Amino acid sequence: QKEVEQDPGPLSVPEGAIVSLNCTYSNSAFQYFMWYRQYSRKGPELLMYTYSSGNKEDGRFTAQVDKSSKYISLFIRDSQPSDSATYLCAMSEGNTGNQFYFGTGTSLTVIP
Amino acid sequence: NAGVTQTPKFQVLKTGQSMTLQCAQDMNHEYMSWYRQDPGMGLRLIHYSVGAGITDQGEVPNGYNVSRSTTEDFPLRLLSAAPSQTSVYFCASSRGYGSDTQYFGPGTRLTVL
Numbered sequence: 001q002k003e004v005e006q007d008p009g010p011l012s013v014p015e016g017a018i019v020s021l022n023c024t025y026s027n028s029a030f031q032y033f034m035w036y037r038q039y040s041r042k043g044p045e046l047l048m049y050t051y052s053s054g055n056k057e058d059g060r061f062t063a064q065v066d067k068s069s070k071y072i073s074l075f076i077r078d079s080q081p082s083d084s085a086t087y088l089c090a091m092s093e094g095n096t097g098n099q100f101y102f103g104t105g106t107s108l109t110v111i112p
Numbered sequence: 113n114a115g116v117t118q119t120p121k122f123q124v125l126k127t128g129q130s131m132t133l134q135c136a137q138d139m140n141h142e143y144m145s146w147y148r149q150d151p152g153m154g155l156r157l158i159h160y161s162v163g164a165g166i167t168d169q170g171e172v173p174n175g176y177n178v179s180r181s182t183t184e185d186f187p188l189r190l191l192s193a194a195p196s197q198t199s200v201y202f203c204a205s206s207r208g209y210g211s212d213t214q215y216f217g218p219g220t221r222l223t224v225l
Contacts, residue, residue, distance in 0.1 A: 008152065034213065043116075043202055043216035044155070088155070099145075099170065100214065104154035 006103030019076040023089035116217035135203030144186040148199040
């Protein structure tokens with residue numbers, strides 16, 4: 001079983017839609033949760049960073065962590081064509097010597 | 113700040129050839145790592161370093177060597193390239209390990225024939 005599971009999509013939505021992206025994980029020791037955005041043929045760039053459970057909002061983006069269900073989500077409001085990319089979730093235990101674990105990524109296309 | 117830079121952007125090798133992928137960062141980050149990204153597999157950690165002179169293996173280290181003589185540079189060496197090493201390689205750096213966000217380079221697309 002993979003440490004982190006992520007539906008690869010692809011996901012296609014009309015401009016202005018609300019997008020929900022999700023990851024599940026198996027390691028209850030994970031404390032740090034991240035979402036990266038990766039445009040085609042580019043490196044991943046950090047979008048959201050959350051510690052432990054709860055919500056975090058940044059503009060049109062909201063990250064949610066439910067540690068009891070081992071489930072994290074990224075919501076994109078008023079989606080734009082420029083949001084078309086692959087979204088990767090990542091997580092770590094956070095202690096010295098622990099590595100990051102990445103999901104396989106969800107491909108999103110926002111249609112104008 | 114250039115951030116994390118990688119060279120070359122593209123490379124084609126024949127089976128058995130060796131080469132070095134270069135990675136440099138100008139953010140004075142202690143932690144650097146190498147990942148490979150394959151379709152359906154996500155990002156997998158090859159090797160990482162928690163500071164100059166200190167390296168360790170990640171999830172998929174076989175066939176790769178690293179060294180870290182300076183804080184800025186973290187080259188990845190392919191000893192004898194195999195078609196299974198065809199992939200996109202990303203270098204990343206962060207201030208710390210585990211709880212700090214990572215900054216990724218633009219990637220190197222490697223094809224081994």
